[in-house]
């Protein structure tokens with residue numbers, strides 16, 4: 001007889017559910033203990049909505065004039081490397097209280113990009129964790145500044161609370177939600193313009209397809225320890241590490257540490273099949 005190989009994941013479901021039901025995952029200020037428990041936290045109204053609306057119309061103009069384009073292999077990504085304004089907002093004074101609570105105040109920026117979902121590009125995004133596409137230490141954050149309202153109907157992010165505790169899983173790609181405890185349900189926090197969703201990059205997340213409402217527009221910053229070799233520049237405190245890697249993880253398809261990795265081999269095999 002072939003032995004069945006199974007996996008069983010246990011989690012403090014009652015505690016997680018009660019935190020979600022009580023709405024502990026959002027507030028006017030970051031609660032780091034809740035962030036560490038649930039893997040995400042929403043800071044309400046951190047950035048003035050006028051500032052966010054300016055960024056949204058800057059994006060709309062650049063997109064209409066084709067100065068910014070959607071990435072070919074990602075339905076919501078729009079790279080904004082060349083535009084400083086999208087980075088500068090993360091140096092707004094309002095972020096200080098947040099940066100003070102992370103990495104002993106040494107907070108580094110890795111990359112910034114836009115995530116737009118609309119009738120033009122409505123696809124759902126698969127269940128995944130960001131950490132498998134990132135470099136360095138396990139404590140990293142994906143920060144989303146809402147430049148539009150974000151909710152289930154326009155494809156807002158949904159997250160499985162607590163799943164960051166499972167850490168990096170040794171591979172990248174679509175995750176199997178059925179391995180999670182049955183009663184662990186995903187949460188789609190409703191965001192208003194100017195709200196910030198801070199997510200531990202290990203947290204399992206996905207987004208539904210756009211079905212109606214305003215274009216869903218978020219500005220994402222990848223936030224890491226300022227002392228990591230991958231920190232591009234400091235948002236707070238020091239960013240002086242002796243080791244430095246100068247590359248933009250958004251360009252990971254073009255620049256790599258590897259000579260012959262799993263994903264490179266798959267691409268190679270696919271291109272041979274396509275011949």
Ligand SMILES: O=C(O)CCC(=O)C(=O)O
Nearest residue numbers: 076115116125130206207
């Ligand atoms: O835009 C979205 O809905 C999700 C994108 C995302 O999670 C990612 O690119 O890692």
Ligand SMILES: [Fe+2]
Nearest residue numbers: 128129130205
């Ligand atoms: Fe993601």
